[in-house]
Each structure stands twice: as structure tokens, then as C-alpha cells.
Amino acid sequence: MTHGANASAVATKLWIFAVEDQRAQITWRRLGPGRARFSIGPATWEVTCNGGPGALEVDGLEPGRRHELVVEIDGWGRPPLRRWFRTLDPPPGPELFRFATISDLHLGATRFGYFHTMRERPEPPEPHSIRATRQALTELRAWGAELVVIKGDITNDGRAEEWEFFANLVAASQLPYEVVPGNHDNRSPDRTRSAAQRLRWALTGGPIVQWLTDRTEGRPLRAQDGLSLVGIEPSPVRHLDIPGLRIVLADTTREGRHLGTLDSIRDEVCTRAAKAAGAGTPVFVAGHHYPMPLPIPHFWPPGVPPRQAQRFFAALHDANPAAFYTAGHTHRNRRYERCGVVVTEVGSPKDYPGVWAGYVVYEGGLRQVVRRVATTDILAWTDYTRLAALGAWGLWSPGTRQQRCFDVRW
Ligand SMILES: [Fe+2]
Ligand SMILES: [Fe+2]
Structure with a gap:
């Protein structure tokens, strides 16, 4: 040397x-x-x-x-x-279960930025949105997750080909999964472009793709379509019980709107949260939309207006004081409290900083850890996307380490 x-x-x-x-x-x-x-x-x-x-x-x-x-x-x-x-101090008691969440996959997206001017050059055979999701699924499985919850904006336009990407990715990951829709999944797809795809599926699609096609008849997927390997219920709210925790999945979307709702699912979520509380079990609620801090949106995209959010979180805390709510939608990482409930927003795997979240269930608490998708090609892309909004995106989206990685004790 x-x-x-x-x-x-x-x-x-x-x-x-x-x-x-x-x-x-x-x-x-x-x-x-x-x-x-x-x-x-x-x-x-x-x-x-x-x-x-x-x-x-x-x-x-x-x-x-x-x-x-x-x-x-x-x-x-x-x-x-x-x-x-x-390093974090683990909550009391033994580790019981690991699962993960990803959101805002926007499968099919090839561009980023306010004016959609950022793109990969030269254009690769597979867009970054698909590669980032595949890599996130690989990493979260290697990390030890036994289940993945996908919190909406799975597709970019709700098109059939984008659902096909999703079906193939989750099938390849071989992980049990649960989904809730996002605003991008609950709007009219471009039927002209998707018709040929639907025909092709019918001729060549695998069983999951075929099942999805039959289930949705080509319209955007809704939570009540029951895309689930764990349990199917005809309701915008579902739940599954894992060791030490009840996970409640809530469809917070309103068709064709960016804005979300918590009023429509409040009673159903709280009933399930209260039943868990009766058994001494904490509750983890996963939805797409976040509670807006101000009545008027002061950043994009809008979430759930604060009065509605206040009603929801007060009722959730009453139903089960050991409650955690996590959203996507903003593509940023944050942690805060609403009426005594810990709330997080977790970013997207495909834009800066490019993440998924892991959760470790302990007897006496829950850990959230947000990790970057770590292959060099995705890091190179997500680092580039920090320059969006004249570089403001790079400052806005990551949140602090304490907001991303922390333990709660029940
Ligand atoms: Fe999104
Ligand atoms: Fe969204």
C-alpha cells in the first residue's frame, strides 16, 4: 500500500x-x-x-x-x-414472529419526478419498479420475514399487465402475502391497453394470474377481492392472527380519489381491535392512507382529513390501547402519535431512499426496522431520484433513523 x-x-x-x-x-x-x-x-x-x-x-x-x-x-x-x-434495546420477552411490509410498488412505472422526467438510461428490459420490488421481497425474506403485507399502490395504473407483474413477483417470492389497495389500484385502468393482456392471460397465464383475472374481471383489485393466502372475507377489513399480534388490513381508498377514508372502516377495525384486546393481544393496522396533520393538504399526496383521522385513532385507542397503525402513500418515512396510537409512514422500494419495513413481534412489544433495497443497481437509481423536486425529495423522504427504526413496548 x-x-x-x-x-x-x-x-x-x-x-x-x-x-x-x-x-x-x-x-x-x-x-x-x-x-x-x-x-x-x-x-x-x-x-x-x-x-x-x-x-x-x-x-x-x-x-x-x-x-x-x-x-x-x-x-x-x-x-x-x-x-x-x-443499537436498539429489545422489548421484554422472547421473539415470537417476523413479518414485513412493502408499499407503493407502482409496478409498471418507468419514470419518477414531479414532471415524470427522471428515467433510466438506457431503458432496461425490466423497469426499476419491478426490479426494486423483486429485490425487496428477496431481502425481506432473507431477513427472516414469514409473511409480507403489501400496503397499496401495487400498480401504477391498475392495468392488467401490472397485476400480472405482481402475481408473478409474489408467486416467485414463495412468501405468504396479504394486500390492501392504494389509490393507484382503485381507479379505472386503461382498458384499451389491458384488453390484449387479459386475452393473453387467458391463453397463457399461470394459476394465480388466472385466479386474479376471474376474480376481478379486469377491473381494479379491491381488498374485498380477497387476494389472500391466509383468509378470505367479503369485507374492506380483514384480519389475521400471528403469534403475539393481530394484523388488521383496511381498505382506506375511495374510488378514483387520491384522498383516503378512515370513517368507512373505523367500526370494523375497532371491533376486531377490541376482540384482540379482550384476548390480551396488541393490534397492528395496515392501510394505505396516512392521517393528514392539517385540514388543508400542504404536501402531496393528500391522506385522510384530520377530523376523520382523530375519530379513527381515538376509537382505535379506546378499543385496544396496544395499537400500531402504518401507512404508505407518501413515499416517505415518518413516525408520530395520534391519540396515543403509534403511526408510521414507510417509503417505497423504488424511489429514494428505496425501502421496505421489517417487524419483529416480541411478547412485550414490536420493533419496526426500515431497510434500503441494497443491490447496486437499485441504490444507483434510488440515489438518483433524490434529486426530484430540485433536490428537496432527498431531504424530505428519508425521515430520521429514530423515525424508521424503533421498538414499542406494550
Ligand atoms: Fe404511491
Ligand atoms: Fe398512494
Whole structure:
């Protein structure tokens, strides 16, 4: 190693994106070229970097304490990079179950940005929306999820071919899954374009595709279509019980509208939440829309107006004080409380920062961890999309690490 021999090496946006009790996910926009050594205490990880984006998962950390990450690049000739972070303190009791959520897949989308001007060049055979979803499903399964809940905006336009992408992706992942629709799934598809696809399915589609086709007759999928491997009920609200938790799935969409509703599903959700409370079980509610903080939308897209949201969260907290609500729709990461209920918004796998969420159920609590989709091609794309809205998207969408990764205790 010669001092200064790697003077062209760069290090941009070295980011401790996710923390758990014993693991952390580190990503970077540009690192190297060269070999980088990541050290946390006595443990080290060596990574060959090409000067582009990348990610590293570190494991075996001590829970509930502050750690220092030190990164050295061979021959860089500059002081090592240092970052500090704290691992989470697990809630009491044994771990009972792991599941994951993804939302805002927008399958079929090829562009991003307010004016849809950002696109991959050259155009790849498969758009980033499909690649990011496939990779998110692979990663969340490797992380240990035994179930995935998909929280809406599965398709970009509700078109048949986009549902076909979805059916193929979830079939390939071999994970049990549950879905709730988003506003993009509950509007008229482009029937001219989808008619040929529907005909092709009828001739060539696999069983899931065929089942979907029969079920929806080509119209946008609704929660009551019961796209579920766990239980089918003819209702915009369903639930499933996993060890230590009841998951309630709620269709918050209004046909053809960006705006959502919580009034229409409040009683059904709260009845199920109260039954869980009677058995001493916490409840996790998954919907597409978030509670708006102000009566007038001050950012895009609009969610559920605050009075409706107030009624919903007050009733949910009354029904079951151990309640958690998570939304998608905004493509950003946030955590806040409404009437004593912890609420999160989790971003999309396909635009900055490009994420999915994992949940670990403990006897005495629940952990949320939001992770970036970590292949270099998706990191390169999602990093590029941070430049949307004159770069504001890069500041707006990630949220803080504490908003993404945390434990709640029941
Ligand atoms: Fe979306
Ligand atoms: Fe949405």
C-alpha cells in the first residue's frame, strides 16, 4: 500500500440507515474504488468498493449501546471516516414472529419526478419498479420475514399487465402475502391497453394470474377481492392472527380519489381491535392512507382529513390501547402519535431512499426496522431520484433513523 496511491477514492453519503438490536445496515452513495475496512469495536468487515453505491449489513452487535463505526479505504491517505449509532434495546420477552411490509410498488412505472422526467438510461428490459420490488421481497425474506403485507399502490395504473407483474413477483417470492389497495389500484385502468393482456392471460397465464383475472374481471383489485393466502372475507377489513399480534388490513381508498377514508372502516377495525384486546393481544393496522396533520393538504399526496383521522385513532385507542397503525402513500418515512396510537409512514422500494419495513413481534412489544433495497443497481437509481423536486425529495423522504427504526413496548 503506497501513501496517496488511491487519492482518487471518494466517500459520499456514508449512512447508517437501519439499526436493530444486533444488526445495522450501512449504505453509501460512492465509496472507493478500492478495499474498504469497516470496524465496530474488535469486529471488522472488508468490502471491495468500485467507487459507486453499495451496502453492508453488520451483525453480532451488542444490543442497547452506542457503537462507533470506523471506515478506512486502502491507500486513501486521509483520516478514517467515523460514525456513531445506538443499537436498539429489545422489548421484554422472547421473539415470537417476523413479518414485513412493502408499499407503493407502482409496478409498471418507468419514470419518477414531479414532471415524470427522471428515467433510466438506457431503458432496461425490466423497469426499476419491478426490479426494486423483486429485490425487496428477496431481502425481506432473507431477513427472516414469514409473511409480507403489501400496503397499496401495487400498480401504477391498475392495468392488467401490472397485476400480472405482481402475481408473478409474489408467486416467485414463495412468501405468504396479504394486500390492501392504494389509490393507484382503485381507479379505472386503461382498458384499451389491458384488453390484449387479459386475452393473453387467458391463453397463457399461470394459476394465480388466472385466479386474479376471474376474480376481478379486469377491473381494479379491491381488498374485498380477497387476494389472500391466509383468509378470505367479503369485507374492506380483514384480519389475521400471528403469534403475539393481530394484523388488521383496511381498505382506506375511495374510488378514483387520491384522498383516503378512515370513517368507512373505523367500526370494523375497532371491533376486531377490541376482540384482540379482550384476548390480551396488541393490534397492528395496515392501510394505505396516512392521517393528514392539517385540514388543508400542504404536501402531496393528500391522506385522510384530520377530523376523520382523530375519530379513527381515538376509537382505535379506546378499543385496544396496544395499537400500531402504518401507512404508505407518501413515499416517505415518518413516525408520530395520534391519540396515543403509534403511526408510521414507510417509503417505497423504488424511489429514494428505496425501502421496505421489517417487524419483529416480541411478547412485550414490536420493533419496526426500515431497510434500503441494497443491490447496486437499485441504490444507483434510488440515489438518483433524490434529486426530484430540485433536490428537496432527498431531504424530505428519508425521515430520521429514530423515525424508521424503533421498538414499542406494550
Ligand atoms: Fe404511491
Ligand atoms: Fe398512494
